[in-house]
Amino acid sequence: MKIATYNVNGVNGRLPVLLRWLEESAPDIVCLQELKAPQEKFPEQAIRDAGYNVIWHGQKSWNGVAILARDREIKEVRRALPGDPEDEHSRYIEAIVDGIVVGCLYLPNGNPVPGPKLEYKLRWFERLTAHAAGLLQSGLPVVLTGDYNVMPTELDVYKPERWVEDALFRPEVRQAFKNLVDQGWTDALRKLYPNEKIYTFWDYFRNAYGRDAGLRIDHFLLSPSLDSRLAAAGVDKHVRGWEKTSDHAPVWIELADTAV
């Protein structure tokens, strides 16, 4: 089974690119982030016509997350992280698909720093970490995937020294990611490629893609039972080179039916 995550940066403006990629890569389950569309403006029919069931949590202008599944039922579990009823951002949606708990997340960016946006990011991280602990304790197979807006290590940044003060790479943010992973999650891409330069995002500025000035900020965290089924993983980097493309590339994993 192939599971993918893709920050589309505007689901309606990106629809031709999204449909082209869905047809080309044919993932079974897809997590989308940055829909940038209100609930009623999500292109549901186009997604269904492409062969996918879908649930989504929209928001006008910003954020927004969705889970797609081909030939599989999507049983929604929740559409927000617990822990802050005041939080109006559409950044998390969770469902059970094929017996797997799929958490689709769009972690706050946190810039500029210092300031309230970094504080919100760190609070959101704490809520995610608390929720993730419960998911691990459930013993169910769980994948937590999406745009984490964190480069976990220097290997994940084209020029680390330039990013030390940025909210995507500040020490406390990297530590928050490490605290989460250290609960017992597997960073799927890094497990299969421990020493490779892997990027999932290239800024629109300064020909970043052409220079391969990228960042690895979209991640797959796997619970132990899924870790044992991890067969392959990758980034559909070429999609970042298409016309009218997102600043992120799709990332995917392949799970075997049983432990590998």
Next chain:
DNA sequence: ATGTCGTTAATATAACGA
């Protein structure tokens, strides 16, 4: 500091967030 997008206010550009 700069650069470029998508979105939304409004119907032309400029803001905001990333």
